[in-house]
Amino acid sequence: MNPLNPSLVAAKENLLTLLAQKAYRYGDFSLASGKKSSHYVNCKPVSLSGSGLFLISSLFLKQINEGDSAVAGLTLGADPLVSGVVMLASQSGIDLSGLIVRKEAKGYGTGAWLEGPLPPKGSVITVLEDVVTTGGSSLKAVERLRTQGYLVNKVLAIVDREEGGVDAMSKADLDLNSLFFLKEIVERAKSL
Template sequence: MLSADPLLQLLAIHAYRRGQFTLASGASSEHYVNCKPVTLSGRGALLLAPRLLELVEPEALAVAGLTLGADPMVSWVAHAAALAGRNLDALIVRKEAKGHGTGAWLEGPLPPTGSLITLLEDVVTTGGSALKAVHQLRAAGYVVQRVVAIVDREEGGEAALGAEALQLHSLYRLTEVAAAHG
């Protein structure tokens, strides 16, 4: 069933698969969502950037995300903000500290300590990846209150994030993407 929402249609066609899959958490699922074919496409960026930017807190000075899934997202959300006249930078959170030089966990123009940062995530399942990034950002002295995701798989991520005083805002739930897939 094709959706009237072009972004949902892109996700249903290019990001969603039904079958038998092992997820990053180790759990099995009949649903697989890989947003990279959408986030790394020009059309996907064009459709996603303004929608995600709407969910970024107005006071945030940066958007951040765990590499690799969030890399394109933080870049083009910062770009969309600049086009709208808003000062919003992009940060990439490494999965482990840089093995040389400064040993940095964060890449990008770092805002002042204490600044509000919105975390971007492509897919939230258990919330583990988002929490890893949030912990690094908080350890660096930043305030993180919100995680903005493309898809919430509805598998406990919202509760796990809530336990860490984080709000999850997602563009879609897995049930919507699966229904649009048909």
């Protein structure tokens, strides 16, 4: 595999192994959604590593539509994802901006909710997410972007825990495309 141009199959296989090794834990956890779970996935050890971010960005960039003006996501989980995809897009000759959606409006200056080079109102933006459980974080980002006059039709996630995120996205007229389901990561972790 050429590290600068991985095949999609090889990239997915390598990323799945990285997630199983470095992001997945089995135990007793409370999730951001408020739910309890025996399975926990924290993608940051992977998305904040050079090789992990490159694999994620490569796989996400393949799913960005040609007409999209930007990718965006809710801080903190989406920060490296947005940065990685935008950098890889630039290296590939694709004009794509990155936006970070704050959890609260900036408490000073302009009071902005969005950080980054703002595209014109009406532009299409794809939201990036690390892990989707119920979809709450993604929907917060989508709501902020739509309130600012942007069109959001799709959310790209690294992992879908399959706990209601697809339904929540569908009700908000969004497609959820995930690189992996939790069960795939659990299976890979058991095989390592």
